[in-house]
Amino acid sequence: METTPQDRTRPRHEAGHAHAAEQPFTYPLTRQYAEPDWTRIPGYREVTKQEWESAQWQRAHTVKNLNELKRALGELLDDELYADIERDQRERATMSMLLPPQMLNTMDFADLRADPVRRYMAPAFSDRATEFPSHPMASRDSLHEADMWAVEGLTHRYPTKVLAELIPTCPQYCGHCTRMDLVGNDTEQFLKYKFEAKQNERWDAMLDYLRRTPSVRDVVVSGGDMANVPIKRLQEWLFQLLDIENVRDVRIATKGLMGIPQHFLQDDVLAGYEAIAERAHQRGVEVAIHTHVNAAQQVTPLVGNAVRKLLDMGYRDVRNQGVLLRGVNTTPNQVLELCFMLLDHAKVMPYYFYMCDMIPNSEHWRLSVWEAQELQFAIMGYLPGFATPRFVCDVPFVGKRWVHMVSGYDRTKGISHWRKNYRTGIEHDDPEALQREYAYYDPIYTLPEEGQAYWREFLARERGLELTPV
Numbered sequence: 001m002e003t004t005p006q007d008r009t010r011p012r013h014e015a016g017h018a019h020a021a022e023q024p025f026t027y028p029l030t031r032q033y034a035e036p037d038w039t040r041i042p043g044y045r046e047v048t049k050q051e052w053e054s055a056q057w058q059r060a061h062t063v064k065n066l067n068e069l070k071r072a073l074g075e076l077l078d079d080e081l082y083a084d085i086e087r088d089q090r091e092r093a094t095m096s097m098l099l100p101p102q103m104l105n106t107m108d109f110a111d112l113r114a115d116p117v118r119r120y121m122a123p124a125f126s127d128r129a130t131e132f133p134s135h136p137m138a139s140r141d142s143l144h145e146a147d148m149w150a151v152e153g154l155t156h157r158y159p160t161k162v163l164a165e166l167i168p169t170c171p172q173y174c175g176h177c178t179r180m181d182l183v184g185n186d187t188e189q190f191l192k193y194k195f196e197a198k199q200n201e202r203w204d205a206m207l208d209y210l211r212r213t214p215s216v217r218d219v220v221v222s223g224g225d226m227a228n229v230p231i232k233r234l235q236e237w238l239f240q241l242l243d244i245e246n247v248r249d250v251r252i253a254t255k256g257l258m259g260i261p262q263h264f265l266q267d268d269v270l271a272g273y274e275a276i277a278e279r280a281h282q283r284g285v286e287v288a289i290h291t292h293v294n295a296a297q298q299v300t301p302l303v304g305n306a307v308r309k310l311l312d313m314g315y316r317d318v319r320n321q322g323v324l325l326r327g328v329n330t331t332p333n334q335v336l337e338l339c340f341m342l343l344d345h346a347k348v349m350p351y352y353f354y355m356c357d358m359i360p361n362s363e364h365w366r367l368s369v370w371e372a373q374e375l376q377f378a379i380m381g382y383l384p385g386f387a388t389p390r391f392v393c394d395v396p397f398v399g400k401r402w403v404h405m406v407s408g409y410d411r412t413k414g415i416s417h418w419r420k421n422y423r424t425g426i427e428h429d430d431p432e433a434l435q436r437e438y439a440y441y442d443p444i445y446t447l448p449e450e451g452q453a454y455w456r457e458f459l460a461r462e463r464g465l466e467l468t469p470v
């Protein structure tokens, strides 16, 4: 029998009965968005607000060695931890110490040994892995960025984008720095590469390469840290970059935005950044700022103030590229708390978390690929999709791959295999580049006993010889 419109009944739903449930991660946050009181630190007891908010004062009082750290922290740094950091600097450190007071003030002195910021900015010998502090396949320039230089300091790895390493210094030095080959001062164990060409010549050569390479549209302007380039010099170079027809996206990289936000709140620096934003707007180029925050406690109002100024000038975005570091930010709660602090308070977009790279002595910080995959799963669904960070493995000779893109994985030996869909700048004549599989290695202490035994034998065989990829 035929039904008429009158016979049909409109579907109905029961009154809403969903409600907020208890979740593995609890929101809203309980952490305060506040500048920690620096006068709790013995060396800063007499420091005024005006001094604290001065970039000159921050730079002049940046902690450059362990003695200065002790002078600043006094009784907050006990003898045992002091000796442990001292031994690390003698035997393991790949980066020298450099800590602006602003960053020091974000440490939690109730338990300095366990504090996430201390663990990555002032590493101690006993933090490191014992049997294998370095993976046998670790190397200084583990991403082979220098191998892919088109001109000195300009890495051409991806088809349409390049990385310009303008300078090798930062206002702070991070223990896990992936550019430890190049960035910072020599340490007891590691002499740094020094750029050979003069800075002006190098910077000009980069621009020349970009002018004659129209396939490049996107330039990451990094180092080092752009907070260490005098603003006038940065502005001049960026103006020339923005005049290149093929350049459509520019990203300015600075961890200093968090480490020393006072730098970005100076009148001349603000004027320079405003001029850069205006020039980019006239040219129809998107300019964004990329920063590097690894711990929720480092998101403070001074950071938020600096970010707000940049966003108000028209920067496309301020994005965070953190590094996953065990003991710092590798539980779901640590990652989510950091992302919500960035998003809610500082207006910084959570963007990427890189797996810590295979540089020497980094094993204790690194995660296995499967751990990173589980962590990515654990954070899904809490943040808005546009602010859900991707966890990426930067695979040597490949580039960034999302951690679930692994094409093969031997969990026993901890060797993952990855493929790529483009040629890096040094593979233009390599017919196999797109068919080959590239390896990445889990930290050995995370492997089952059989896998650990494999690497012990591997090392015994290879000790003293040049290593070749497995």
Ligand code: SF4
Pocket: 169, 170, 172, 173, 174, 176, 177, 178, 179, 183, 223, 224, 225, 255, 256, 292
């Ligand atoms: S700020 Fe970046 S480049 Fe500088 S030491 Fe830290 S990780 Fe390395």
